[in-house]
Amino acid sequence: MTHASPQEQSDIRTQATDAPSLLRIAGLPYFLIAFVARLPFAMMVVGVLTVVVSARGSLSLGGLTSAAVGLGTACFGPLLGAAADRFGQRTVLLILAIANGAMLVLFTVVVYAGAADALVLLSAFGIGATAPQVAPMSRSRLVTMIADRMPEAVRTRTTSGTMAYESAADETVFVFGPFIVGVLASALAPWAPLVGAAVLTVVFVGAFALHPSARAVSAHRDSDGRAPSAVAELFSARLLIVVVGILGVGMFFGTMLTSLTSFMADRGAPEQAGLLYGVMGVGSAILALGVAWLPARFSLRGRWLAFSGILLAGSVLLLFVDTPAMMMLALAIMGIGIGPTLVTQYSFGAARSPLGRSATVMTMLGSGIVVGQSLGAAIAGEVAESAGTGSALLLPIVAAGIAFAAGVVNWRLSATAPRVRSERASVA
Template sequence: MSQTYTAPQPSLLKLAGVPYFLIAFIARLPFAMMVVGVLTVVVAARGSISLGGLTSAAVGLGTACFGPFLGAAADRFGQRVVLLVLAVSNGAMLVVFTVTVYGSAADALVLLTAVGIGATAPQVAPMSRSRLVTIIADRMPEAQRARTLSGTMAYESAADETVFVFGPFLVGVLASAIAPSAPLIGAAALTVLFVGAFALHPSGRDISLQRDTSGRAPSAVAELFRPQLLVVVLGILGVGLFFGAMLTSLTSFMADRGAPEQAGLLYGVMGIGSAVLALGVAWLPPSFSLRARWLVFSGILLAGSLLLGAVSSPGMMMLALGIMGIGIGPTLVTQYSFGAARSPLGRSTTVMTMLGSGVIVGQSIGAALTGELAESVGTGPALMLPVVAATIVFAPGLANWFLSRTRPRSVRVPV
């Protein structure tokens, strides 16, 4: 009796290739180093924490203003040409900023060049998500898409968590071992080399099959402003606010105890746990819907942040950070999954860049506000800002519960 041969189903790892994931991981490091690197070099060169915070916020401003347009350009013309231009431009801006800070230029010019860093930042993470979503939607059997998408968003978020923990650590090592300017020079070199490699990877040629031969999307720009998508952008902005506020208030907390350099180690307790749990999201049952995950995990984040009001020792801080780590990683995975599912046809990169911009903008604003509050009022009030940020993550999740009444049209996932 003859047996019917069933061809093995293609995996995303095989379709994209192992080198892709290695290049994409290293290429996102400079983005994670920029905000902290800018803060470090400004404080070292100009002696002003306040100016350092404003400069970090200026990087976020540049990203907020230009990031979504760069994503739209990548959707329209393909990522390769956009990323090659950005790799060179951003590498140059990092060097120009370093020279400007150490020169005699006015503070206003320092802020302007910081905006230029943010405006030219190659947002590899959202563009990587967009590439992988395109591969899943265009080249994988429909039966595999939902689970593969969930696993992909989990991996990407875990990679982001790892980079956002390791990036500030790498900045500290380079600044201490070499010079305060070393992190930005190193970020410039990584940008040119690895963002360039990411751009030249064969997947950089892909434009979604949802676009026509001239690159036009079948969906209108107005669809980017639907409430179902904007609520995700607001929620992920809250995550960025939390990252910036938590790291800055934690630094102030440890500085009060004479060990500010240990803030990064404590922060790693949250980051590592968050990354591990983000990967675990891929194994959650489909019956645990996305809208329920957002509420549950952001609720854990909010509950953990409320403990900050009672923290009086590094041990208690580690406990609070551990609880918050349980919530933040899976929440971020869920938000990106919603972003992928709700992307208008042919505008995946635009949406992913909007979400990526939300994280970095929130981080910049959170760091600037918390630093100013810690310096002028004290650590106690500064530790309340992560609570505010966690609330901003939770509230859109509550609104999303009622907005998630219809199923997405493209890559289907349980909502």
């Protein structure tokens, strides 16, 4: 193994010091717009549930409509990412901003007009299918800017920090989204959150689409928008194991929140489930941001194993939880593991994206979380109702086990498989 000479090391340090920051390249308004543009997505699932339960008086139908939103996103999310890679984000996002805003209003009208349940479910599916994939596309834009406009010496740490920020932003939005839904529904009317989400979608997703960074198409795309990599590269084992791992994280989110709600309902305080869940969310967001400061010698594959192991250990404590205080302790421990695990998985996704297909990969990962969350919530709700809270609390352990097992497989694949070409210097 060759080592850089003192002069080469000095040149690398100088290059890193003189490199423009990503904040300077993208601009502060970009981060503000991208943050607010995520809010509608976080408001949709809870907003749909609130409207249906209020207007139709059916919790069962409300749950099905929420699942339909997730199903629509899962089915069309990767296709929208592929379209953005092929035709550019600006065109795709502008179409989605208008279509999704219209679907949110249409769904509200359909529910209150007393239409058939099938039409309610179909319109809910349409909301998910047209949901603008702001978070994955933001990751794709930033990764492209890092790869194309920053020196190689700073790409690894900058990418790690970017994935940490993006994950923390996602978690913050998914805490505030349901809160905003509750405030609007209580202060105005049950339909207000969806109308508000429609307005935010048109205004801020439109602004996100029109931002100059939307023109930042990877240098690996040709003038016709074609990528040099084959579609088959999206199904390589090294990339699919990341999708499996992030699916496990999504399942953990869904099963944990649902089983926690059942746990608190047994104690006569189901409305406090969100407060306890926030203990994990806050810790997770803080630790996710801290990943950027971990030493480079703590490799990505090592981080996946270490933090998913903490998540699994914390979830095992659910077997012994019998008070809200013990539940808070278990959630705090799980929060240490969940955020960094998610950041690491997204970093692997960025590193293993085939040339010119970063938006496709990021939407695959985002859809993996949505599918896992919807599937986990549905299964946990059914188990809690039929077999009790104790059985439901086993499901987060299974989900954490999937994330950890995927990390074990990834360890082996990272050690033995040849490196794939990526849109930036490999961080693995």
